[in-house]
Amino acid sequence: MSEKNINLTLNIWRQESPEAKGYFEKFEKEISPDASILEVLDEINNRLEFEGKEPIAFESDCREGICGACGLVINGQPHGPLPKTATCQLHMRNFKDGDTLYIEPFRATAFKILKDLIVDRSGFDKIQVAGGFVSFNTGSAPDGNVILISKEMADQALDAAECIGCGACVAACKNSSAMLFVGAKVSQFALLPQGQPERYERVQAMVKVMDENLFGSCTNTYACEAECPKGISVLNIARMNRDYFMAKLKTGTNE
Amino acid sequence: MIKLDSKIPGGKLSEKWMNHKFNMKVINPANKRKFDIIIVGSGLAGASAAATLGELGYKVKIFTFHDSTRRAHSIAAQGGINAAKNYQNDADSVYRLFYDTIKGGDFRGREANTWRLAEVSNNIIDQCVAQGVPFAREYGGTLANRSFGGAQVSRTFYARGETGQQLLLGAYSSMNRQVNLGNVEIFPRREFLDVVKVDGHARGIIARNLVTGELEKYASQAVVLATGGYMNVYFLSTNAMNSNATAAWRVHKKGAAFANPCYTQIHPTCLPVHGEDQSKLVLMSESLRNDGRIWVPKKAGDTRNPSEIPEEERDYYLERKYPAFGNLVPRDVASRNAKYVCDEGKGIGGGKAVYLDFSDAFNRIGKEGVKDKYGNLFDMYANITGVNPYEVPMQIYPAPHYAMGGLWVDYELMSTIPGMFVLGEANFSDHGANRLGASALMQGLSDGYFIIPYTMGNYLGTEKPEKVDVERSEFKEAQQNVEENINKILSINGKQTVDSIHKRLGHLLIDKVGMSRDEKGLKEVINQIRDLREEFWTDVKVVGDAKDINQTLERAGRVADFLELGELMAKDALNRNESCGAHFREEYQTEDGEALRNDEEYKYVAAWEYKKDGEWELYKEDLEFENVKLATRSYK
Numbered sequence: 070m071s072e073k074n075i076n077l078t079l080n081i082w083r084q085e086s087p088e089a090k091g092y093f094e095k096f097e098k099e100i101s102p103d104a105s106i107l108e109v110l111d112e113i114n115n116r117l118e119f120e121g122k123e124p125i126a127f128e129s130d131c132r133e134g135i136c137g138a139c140g141l142v143i144n145g146q147p148h149g150p151l152p153k154t155a156t157c158q159l160h161m162r163n164f165k166d167g168d169t170l171y172i173e174p175f176r177a178t179a180f181k182i183l184k185d186l187i188v189d190r191s192g193f194d195k196i197q198v199a200g201g202f203v204s205f206n207t208g209s210a211p212d213g214n215v216i217l218i219s220k221e222m223a224d225q226a227l228d229a230a231e232c233i234g235c236g237a238c239v240a241a242c243k244n245s246s247a248m249l250f251v252g253a254k255v256s257q258f259a260l261l262p263q264g265q266p267e268r269y270e271r272v273q274a275m276v277k278v279m280d281e282n283l284f285g286s287c288t289n290t291y292a293c294e295a296e297c298p299k300g301i302s303v304l305n306i307a308r309m310n311r312d313y314f315m316a317k318l319k320t321g322t323n324e
Numbered sequence: 325m326i327k328l329d330s331k332i333p334g335g336k337l338s339e340k341w342m343n344h345k346f347n348m349k350v351i352n353p354a355n356k357r358k359f360d361i362i363i364v365g366s367g368l369a370g371a372s373a374a375a376t377l378g379e380l381g382y383k384v385k386i387f388t389f390h391d392s393t394r395r396a397h398s399i400a401a402q403g404g405i406n407a408a409k410n411y412q413n414d415a416d417s418v419y420r421l422f423y424d425t426i427k428g429g430d431f432r433g434r435e436a437n438t439w440r441l442a443e444v445s446n447n448i449i450d451q452c453v454a455q456g457v458p459f460a461r462e463y464g465g466t467l468a469n470r471s472f473g474g475a476q477v478s479r480t481f482y483a484r485g486e487t488g489q490q491l492l493l494g495a496y497s498s499m500n501r502q503v504n505l506g507n508v509e510i511f512p513r514r515e516f517l518d519v520v521k522v523d524g525h526a527r528g529i530i531a532r533n534l535v536t537g538e539l540e541k542y543a544s545q546a547v548v549l550a551t552g553g554y555m556n557v558y559f560l561s562t563n564a565m566n567s568n569a570t571a572a573w574r575v576h577k578k579g580a581a582f583a584n585p586c587y588t589q590i591h592p593t594c595l596p597v598h599g600e601d602q603s604k605l606v607l608m609s610e611s612l613r614n615d616g617r618i619w620v621p622k623k624a625g626d627t628r629n630p631s632e633i634p635e636e637e638r639d640y641y642l643e644r645k646y647p648a649f650g651n652l653v654p655r656d657v658a659s660r661n662a663k664y665v666c667d668e669g670k671g672i673g674g675g676k677a678v679y680l681d682f683s684d685a686f687n688r689i690g691k692e693g694v695k696d697k698y699g700n701l702f703d704m705y706a707n708i709t710g711v712n713p714y715e716v717p718m719q720i721y722p723a724p725h726y727a728m729g730g731l732w733v734d735y736e737l738m739s740t741i742p743g744m745f746v747l748g749e750a751n752f753s754d755h756g757a758n759r760l761g762a763s764a765l766m767q768g769l770s771d772g773y774f775i776i777p778y779t780m781g782n783y784l785g786t787e788k789p790e791k792v793d794v795e796r797s798e799f800k801e802a803q804q805n806v807e808e809n810i811n812k813i814l815s816i817n818g819k820q821t822v823d824s825i826h827k828r829l830g831h832l833l834i835d836k837v838g839m840s841r842d843e844k845g846l847k848e849v850i851n852q853i854r855d856l857r858e859e860f861w862t863d864v865k866v867v868g869d870a871k872d873i874n875q876t877l878e879r880a881g882r883v884a885d886f887l888e889l890g891e892l893m894a895k896d897a898l899n900r901n902e903s904c905g906a907h908f909r910e911e912y913q914t915e916d917g918e919a920l921r922n923d924e925e926y927k928y929v930a931a932w933e934y935k936k937d938g939e940w941e942l943y944k945e946d947l948e949f950e951n952v953k954l955a956t957r958s959y960k
Contacts, residue, residue, distance in 0.1 A: 086872065103598045103710070111603050111823075118821045118867050118876060126873050128391065130564040131400040132604050133704075135489055138395050154707065162710050183535060184873045191512065194392050198504050202497035203456050207376045207773050210447070210454035214411065217465030226458035227483055230490060234394055263456045 074099050075166040079109070081125055082173045087181050093171070102162035106149065106172075107132065107139060109161065127186040132157040134298060137233035140240070141186055142173040147237035147296045155235065155298040175240035179247070179283040190236045192282035193250060200274035201254045203263050216262050229256040231299045238293035238301075244285030249293035251279050252305035259312055269316035276313055326581055326933050328945045331734040332436045337951045338418075341440045344735070345778055349785030356381035359784050360791070362529055362544040363387070364516045364571055367396035368488075368765060369748030370550030371495035372772025378502030380777055385542060386499070386508060387531055389515045389566060389878075394496045397552060397564040398768060401488025402609040404472055404480035405452075405765040407445040412469050416477040418442045423952060424475060425763060428654060429728070429756020430905035430921065431954050432584070432929075434947060436735060437753045444774040445766050449481055451773055455494040459483050473610055473655070473761020480762045485609055485700045491765055495772070514540070515878060516571040517806045519547060519578050519744060520799050526744035527792045528799060530806050534878065537871040539803050541794040546743045546783060548776065549575060550768075553727035553749035555588065557886045557893070558838070559830025561724035562594060562607040568882040569889050572731050572750050580739040581931035581943060583732035583752035585889065586897035589759055589906045590839050591725035592658035595708060596677035605723035606708060608701055610761055613651045613658070615685040615694065616718070618642050620678050624669035630679055630717050641665055645916075649959040656758050656839075656906045656919075657959060659722035663839045672719055681717040722839060726764060728755045728906065729896075732931040732945075736779035737771060740931075743783065747771035752929070757905025810870050813880050818863030822876055825860050826883045829853065829890055837894050842910040846898040850891055854938060857887040892932060892940060899942065902926045916960075923954050 076099050084091035100109050107129050114124035129139035134155035141156045143149035149159045164170070172186070180188040230253070238249035255272050258264025264271070287306055294303045333344040351359075359382050363370050366388040374386045390396065408421040421442035426433055449467070453459065459481050460468040472480035483490040502508040513534040520528035520541070528543040554569035555561040576582045593613060595606045619638045626633065641661055643650045651658075666676045685694050691714055695702065705713045730752040737745050737753070748768040755763065836849040860883065868874045903912040903919035904926070912920040929945040 101599055101601065104601060105603075108601055108603050112601055114876075115821055115823055118823075118865060121865070121867055123868050124876060126875055130390070130395055130566050131397060132565060133400050133606055135400050135486065136395045136397070136564065138390065158707055160708065160710065187873065190391060194394075194500075194510070194512075197497070198500045200504075202501040202504075203454065204501060205454055206379045207451060207498070207777070208447075210450040213409070213449045213453040213459075214466050216453075218461055219465050220461045220463050223458050223461040226456070227486075227490070230458050230483075230493065231486060233489075234392065257458065258456050261456050261458065263454055 074101055075161065075164065077164060078169040079113070080169070080171045083125065083185055084182055085184065087183060091182070100161050102160065104161050105132070105157055106141070106143065106159045106161065107157050125186065126184040129157055134158040135233060137235035140175050140235045140237055142175060142240060144171050147175060147240040148298050153298055153300045155233070175236050177239045177245035179239060179245055180236060188236070192247070192284065193234050193236065195282055196247070196251055196275050196278045197254065199278040200267070200271040203258065204267060218262060222260055226257050226260040229253045229260065229301065229305050232301050233299055235298060237296045237298060239284065241292040241296035242285065243290065243292070244288060246287045246293070247279050247284035248287040248306045248309065249297065249301055249303065251275055252309035253301050255309040255312060256305040259308060268312065269319055272309060272312040273316050273320070326579070326740045326943060328581070328732070328740070328931055328943050329734060330434070330945055331736055332434065333735065337435060337439050340436050341443060348778055348782035351781050351785045353381055357383060359383065359546070360385065360544040361546050361548060361780065362542055363548040363550060364529065365396065365550035365552060365750070366390070366393035367398035367550060367552055367748060368492055368495055368768030369772045370396070370548070371492065371499045372769050373548055373550060373747060373776045374508050375495060375498035375502055376773050376777045377780060378499070378505070378507035381507065382780070384502070384508040385511060385544065387511045387514045387516060387529070389513065389534060391512055393499065393510055393512065394493065396492065397567050398492045398765070399489045400564065401765055402485045402607070403611055404470065404482035404487045404762045405448065405491065406472070406479050406762040407449045407481060407766070408442055408479060409446055409449060411467060412478045414477045416479050420477065421445060421479065425754070425760060426756065426952055427955070427957060428760040429758050430919065430957055431756065431923070431927070431949065431952070432587070432904050432947065433754060433756030435949060435951055440775070441754050441767060441770050444770045447774055448766060448769045452491060452494050455498055457483065457490050457494040470611070475760070488765060491769065495769070516551070517881070518574050518802045519741070520802045521578060521741065522792050522796065522798050525742045525787070525789065527789070528794065530799070530802050532806070535873060537874070539806055541799045541803055543792050543794045543799070545789040545791065546745065546780060548745045548747060549731070549750055550747040550772070551750045553730065554886070554889060555724040555727050557829070557890055558724040558834050559827050560597065560602065560605050560834070562591060562605050565604060568885070570882050570885045572746070573885040573889055575731065575739065575741065575744060577934050578741065580741045580744060581732040581933050582729070582892060583929050583931045584729035584757070584896065585893045585932070586837065586900060586907050587728035587757045587905065588724060588893070589655060589726040589728060590659045590722045592655055592662060592722045593680065593720050594723035595705070596675070596719050596721040607723065607725060608705065608720065610655070612680060612698060612701060615697065616651065616680040616682050617684060618651050618678055618680055620665045620670040620672065622670070625674040627673050630681070639665070639670065646959045653959045654758060654760070656908070660839050660908055662722050666721070677719040677721045679717040680720045682713070683717070724834065726759055728752065728757060728759055732929065736782060737775055738779065738783065743787070743789065745776060745780065747776060757907055810877065810881070813864070813877065813884065814866055814870060816862065816864050816866070818865050820859065820863050820865060822864060822866065822880045822883050825856065825864060826879070826886065829856055829883070829887060832856070833890050833893065837890070837897055840908045840910055841897045843898065846894050850894045850898070853887065853891045853894065860884060860887055888937070891938060895940065896930055896932065899930060900926055919957070921956070
């Protein structure tokens with residue numbers, strides 16, 4: 070697997086607290102091309118700790134690209150240069166000896182920086198709480214095969230449901246829009262028969278909370294889809310807009 | 325002194341749960357809202373419990389150390405979830421799922437629990453479909469199934485390779501509905517650091533706010549722990565970086581018995597370790613064993629490329645030793661054999677890896693056919709290793725994956741601390757000495773959706789606990805103890821980093837309490853762990869303070885607990901003078917090198933009560949098998 074080690078210069082964002090002024094700290098590091106970028110941060114932190122200095126705060130958990138906890142802007146791109154790849158899945162063999170990297174947190178008005186590379190993405194949960202569910206109580210479900218769902222519909226719903234809630238779409242968007250995230254959630258339910266009864270209430274409730282939490286509007290640059298580690302399609306935004314429009318027609322409100 | 329009362333109901337196996345549900349107390353709807361319940365952990369078990377208890381009208385507070393409840397490690401489960409639906413008309417049934425699970429666990433699990441798990445498995449699928457979980461479908465619109473992990477029937481439901489993610493998001497959505505309705509309150513970025521007992525019952529918790537560093541006190545009338553497994557005790561495992569045993573361990577030290585800690589599953593199909601600085605191991609779904617063939621060079625230390633090693637110089641060791649099951653033997657058998665061939669020096673290039681070769685499958689169904697079935701796994705492999713598995717055979721090696729052991733619970737999922745319930749991987753109850761594929765998700769959701777809602781009512785209805793105030797002395801004392809512990813860690817200011825000590829613990833455990841164990845090694849390792857623990861408490865270095873985000877401090881607390889748990893794992897393995905499931909003692913094997921159980925002396929659950937540092941008392945819960953005949957597992 071491993072080739073020979075490479076030397077990199079890493080400029081990493083440090084910020085003590087939400088109010089503190091941030092800055093880039095520079096590290097020179099020899100690394101294995103098999104290491105992931107988070108393992109490089111681990112190594113830097115081990116060295117910092119050994120020297121009695123504060124390690125770099127960053128979030129990560131599964132390191133398999135599915136939990137959505139990690140998320141760094143690497144050389145200006147959320148999750149770095151590889152398409153459809155979460156930060157934890159970015160390996161150093163994708164860089165060359167002598168490269169310089171700039172590593173920053175996901176920046177957005179709606180994502181307050183808590184410390185170094187950690188941001189607050191709780192706005193996403195608030196949107197989900199507003200309507201990202203089907204209302205029924207445990208125990209009342211009919212047999213799983215009572216309602217047939219075509220393979221095509223199930224696959225499309227899963228395409229939308231694959232969103233890992235990392236926030237790269239928001240960080241990529243010049244407006245800090247969360248419409249790819251919300252669109253994916255709305256679409257999953259809108260495509261399935263189980264989601265139909267609450268379809269139009271759901272989209273209005275979720276969009277309302279999205280707006281309240283300082284996420285911006287969509288101006289169709291598609292940067293979100295380009296940076297999404299799961300390749301969630303902007304078609305989901307179109308679906309959400311259509312449902313939102315329909316909802317307004319059906320309910321006759323202008324809110 | 326603890327009392328192990330499993331509370332397994334009498335009567336016919338198939339009627340136990342039904343009868344018990346009738347016999348348990350119920351609380352009228354208007355009274356449910358008078359009860360506060362704390363849930364710790366928001367994976368499948370915790371989130372599903374929060375959703376269902378909220379639906380019933382209880383007031384639920386749920387805690388997670390993540391920024392969002394959706395990040396819990398259940399999300400990373402790939403393969404699928406079992407249910408006895410028999411949709412494929414292939415003779416599946418609740419009995420068959422029950423029997424496979426008991427046998428797969430090498431007859432070290434409870435019959436009644438395992439039956440109940442199989443019984444509610446079908447409800448879980450219905451529940452998830454109703455939530456809008458987009459399971460894989462056939463063209464006709466029905467749910468699709470596949471066979472998984474060596475099962476001889478197709479009973480596994482799945483959503484591509486992301487079943488855990490979809491099930492967790494389903495539970496998360498149901499829980500969010502209850503948040504919306506005001507029945508559930510979420511406390512993210514909080515780490516559970518101790519349980520508070522009032523008159524012997526669990527009545528609250530101490531949690532650290534991971535952003536402000538403050539220690540917070542919360543009171544309730546019952547506490548539910550759903551904090552997952554402890555496999556990160558090995559440092560390198562397939563568990564997420566933050567998975568830990570701290571909640572379970574601190575509860576153990578407050579009086580909850582810890583059962584079968586030596587039952588740890590080392591999963592056969594993971595990516596090999598690439599270097600000392602690696603942070604975690606990655607699992608490849610074991611569905612790959614359906615079409616991949618496992619082999620090593622016959623000659624030790626062979627460094628040729630795999631393409632240069634002719635067929636006759638390859639050892640397809642699983643097919644050779646187990647002609648009936650071949651590459652589909654259970655996880656423990658596959659893992660142990662990989663270790664053996666590598667210990668003989670036959671691993672790839674003399675190292676710790678074996679080939680998983682799809683050449684035959686390429687010839688049979690073409691590369692496109694393989695891509696259809698395993699495309700995402702092949703991509704994942706290529707991404708991580710930088711090697712194209714369509715050209716060069718994959719390399720795999722076993723990695724610590726799942727803890728069958730955990731806090732002891734009775735049939736109602738209550739620990740030996742009254743009012744403290746334990747769900748999911750954190751308890752010991754359903755998998756015996758080895759867990760089968762696609763049954764972890766099943767257990768987490770079974771516990772949360774369909775068991776705790778009933779048994780919680782029985783506890784609250786029987787005990788009728790009063791509300792307690794967090795200003796009571798019990799809360800203050802618990803908070804003070806936690807604070808002292810944190811200050812002690814911060815004040816050591818030694819020379820070793822937390823990770824370096826954790827790594828050393830991991831090496832000790834994987835070597836001596838891993839895939840194979842023996843008396844000598846276990847006795848040695850107990851002393852080595854004690855020494856390492858001593859080193860930790862005199863020489864660890866934790867930078868920073870406890871007043872804001874300090875991830876090193878978080879890890880330090882967890883490693884301190886792992887250093888105690890590791891000793892108990894070794895002690896339990898030393899006590900169990902037999903081989904069963906994932907616990908393989910070199911001294912106890914058949915002539916063919918298979919696990920040799922000793923049903924006469926060890927047909928029991930080993931439940932350990934904490935006495936003081938390095939000292940435990942063993943309690944035994946005898947396992948009764950009235951419905952299955954104890955057989956020797958054979959996969960030949």
